[in-house]
Amino acid sequence: MTYGKYVPVLWLVVLMIISACNSNCQKEDEENGLEKLSASMKRYKTQWEDKEPRENEFYTCFKYKALKGLEYEEGISRRDPSSVIKVDDKYYVYYTRSPKTEAPVGYKRATDKLPANTWDLCDIFYATSTDGKTWEEQGVAASRGPEGEFDDRSVFTPDIMVYKGKYYLYYQAVKTPYKQRTRNVIGMSWADSPEGPWHRHPSSVLEPGEMGEWEGEEDDRRKIKSYGAFDSHKVHDPNLIVRDGKIWMYYKAHPMGVQSKLKKPYPDFSMGVAMAETPEGPFEKHSLNPISASGHEALVWPYKEGVATIIIANGPEKNTVQWARDGVNFEVKAHVVLPPDAAGLFCPDKYDNTKNGKGFTWGLCHIAQRPDRPWAYLIGFECDLSSEVEKSQFKKENIRFDEYSRVNSNRAFVWKK
The missing domain is CATH 1.20.5 (Single alpha-helices involved in coiled-coils or other helix-helix interfaces)
Incomplete structure (x- = not known):
């Protein structure tokens, strides 16, 4: 024909x-009276509802301050703080911690004693505080698994969940040898007390998706023949809430071939979500994954009847606060400047199965390594992402930097030692 x-x-x-x-x-x-407006003004009236950022409940700037007890320390990396929980009169935070080692040497030179990076050869430690400012490191919570197991090389990037009177640590885990192409999983340990003892779950609770195909034998994550699933290489940074009677695990995902020159079906960095009826799973990945095409660490909290998230560092929607009524279909609600890196929030109703999330005003985050200070460390931050408080100092917009890339003390964004 x-x-x-x-x-x-x-x-x-x-x-x-x-x-x-x-x-x-x-x-x-x-x-709607919009026919003679520019595209930007149409968005101002529709998407932004004629509101300035100071009137936007999702807008905030951030104040950063040093913590006592978790400062920079030569030879030891502390990073990736979990959500902060309060039990009786004490705060608890869990984080990635390395043993005292030489500076990281990269994947090719790493050994069983020399780390490839600042999250290699690590265990999950915890610290306690009575005021959220001065912390005392208590020791190991979840440790690496036995030789030959899925978690024998390193466990890192934890989150803590309180559920039905027990405590659950979820974390990223890798098996020896740790190379660029090594896939990782998410593991879990549980305890009856926030101080342990911790019981290692014998198998992973979330694994990468369907594999693509590597190109050649060289240990180069960029070289692939096909991508596979959006999380075909790595599942990272679990972040938990309890919603609709289920456990929702949000996580960062990498496909195989990050930075590949092949036409990509998925972003290099994205966020997925998986749900389970019980803490040990099985966790079922949502059919709409990835639910965010931007971001680095997954960072979520219940807010009003929905779920809010800070998207940082990577992708076309980085440095935004987003919200989804259904916890899946997120929309940009505010743009923010210098949000906290790898944040752990103090959000008291994070695991309450709430229908009216209250938000938060403080948490911990990390300062990443740099060549002259090759170990990460933890700091604190404050903001106003709460429906119960109104702090006008966190609604300022004119963030300016001095020559040291720190804002003058008369601005909302400050560094305090």
């Missing part, structure tokens, strides 16, 4: 549809 004679008719139909859509959009603009 010859279709050539129908092409002009098809084009006519397409043009009629486009014309009708434009006409409908123009009619809607006229009805």
Whole structure:
């Protein structure tokens, strides 16, 4: 059959549809008084509802301050703090901690004693505080698994969940040898007390998705023949809430071939979510994954009837606060400047199965390694992402930097020692 004679008719139909859509959009603009506005002003009136950032409940700036007890220490890396929980009159935080070692040497030179990076050869430690400012390191919570197990090389990037009177630590885990192409999983340990003893769950609770195909034998994560699933290489940074009677695990995902030159079906960095009826799983990945095409660590909290998230560092929607009524279909609600890196929030109702999340005003985060200070350490931050408080100092917009990349003390964003 010859279709050539129908092409002009098809084009006519397409043009009629486009014309009708434009006409409908123009009619809607006229009805809403938007026909003579620029695209930016239309967004100001519709998406932003005629509100300045100071009027936006999702907008905040951040104040950072040093912590006592978890400062920079030569030879030891402390990073990736969990959510902060309060039990009786004491705060608890769990974090990635290395033994005292030489500076990381990279994947090619790493040994069983020399780490590849600041999250290699690590265990999960914990610290306690009575005021959230001065902390005392208590020791190991979850440790690496036995030789030959899925978690024998390193356990890191934890989150803590309080559920039905017990405590659950979820964390990223890798098996020896640790290379660029090493896949990782999420493991779990549980305890009857926030201080342990901790019982290691014998198997992983979340694994990467369907594999693509590597190209060649070289240990280079960029070289692939096919991508596989959006989380075909790594599942990172578990972050937990309890919602609708289920455990929701949000996590950062990498496909195989991060920075590959192949046409990609998924971003290099994205966020997925998986749900379970019980803490040990099975966790079922959501059909709409990835639910965010931007971000680095997964960071979520219940807010009002939905779920909020801070998206940092990577992707076209980085440095935004987003919200989803259903916990899945997120929309940008505010743009923020210098949000906390690898944050752990003090959010008291994070695991309450609440229908009216209150938000938070403080937490911990880390300062990453740099060449002259090759070990990470923890600091504190404050903000206003709470529905119960109103702190105008965190609604300022004119963030300015001095020559040391720290804002002058008369600004909302400050560093305090």
